[in-house]
Amino acid sequence: MNRQPFVASWSGGKDSAMAYYRALKAGAVPKKLWTMFEEDKERSKSHALPIEVVQAQAKQLGVPSMISGADWAGYEEQFLSAMRSCVDEGISNGVFGDIDLEDHLEWVQNSCKKVGMKAIHPLWMEPRRKILEEFIAVGFEAYVIVIDTKRVPAQFIGRQFTIELMDELEALGIDSCGESGEFHTVVVDGPIFKERVPIKFDEVIVQNNYHFMPVSLEN
Numbered sequence: 001m002n003r004q005p006f007v008a009s010w011s012g013g014k015d016s017a018m019a020y021y022r023a024l025k026a027g028a029v030p031k032k033l034w035t036m037f038e039e040d041k042e043r044s045k046s047h048a049l050p051i052e053v054v055q056a057q058a059k060q061l062g063v064p065s066m067i068s069g070a071d072w073a074g075y076e077e078q079f080l081s082a083m084r085s086c087v088d089e090g091i092s093n094g095v096f097g098d099i100d101l102e103d104h105l106e107w108v109q110n111s112c113k114k115v116g117m118k119a120i121h122p123l124w125m126e127p128r129r130k131i132l133e134e135f136i137a138v139g140f141e142a143y144v145i146v147i148d149t150k151r152v153p154a155q156f157i158g159r160q161f162t163i164e165l166m167d168e169l170e171a172l173g174i175d176s177c178g179e180s181g182e183f184h185t186v187v188v189d190g191p192i193f194k195e196r197v198p199i200k201f202d203e204v205i206v207q208n209n210y211h212f213m214p215v216s217l218e219n
Contacts, residue, residue, distance in 0.1 A: 015097035022122030140190035
């Protein structure tokens with residue numbers, strides 16, 4: 001990917017950060033971060049990050065942030081529209097954080113193909129634990145901010161993502177990567193950031209079986 005421009009699919013969490021990091025190491029040049037938000041564009045999909053946190057991450061990456069808003073029914077249409085706009089600007093590579101879920105990989109690849117974009121998956125088919133150990137070893141800092149309590153005990157909310165946390169999850173038979181949506185993280189520092197993103201956590205919000213730890217920027 002040497003000197004190839006790319007748009008990064010950016011959730012604000014660990015997998016998208018590692019994919020971005022790998023793309024940089026391969027010599028690619030980031031041009032945009034793309035994040036899908038809820039239809040009202042107040043919170044990001046799945047990770048529930050406010051727009052100011054995503055924009056602060058983008059600022060520390062030195063890359064413009066681009067957001068789309070959709071409910072799940074309109075997700076594909078908004079995805080295609082965003083990727084098409086990137087291709088129109090000469091950004092014909094998309095970097096995605098998929099690891100080993102075939103169905104999602106196929107959806108991303110087929111969708112990108114429709115608009116003439118090449119989908120790149122820097123983490124694909126690597127052992128999940130190996131990716132996470134590298135994530136920590138190179139200096140990323142991340143926190144668990146969303147938990148599905150049907151699959152992960154509530155006490156893990158707000159924990160920093162560490163080797164010790166991974167060991168605790170795995171001892172309970174839980175995938176420490178959370179690849180199937182067991183939990184989500186927010187990344188605030190690491191080798192891709194110019195400076196740490198200053199965040200604070202608010203009181204946990206419970207919605208059915210999901211626990212959310214609201215994230216905002218420190219004043």
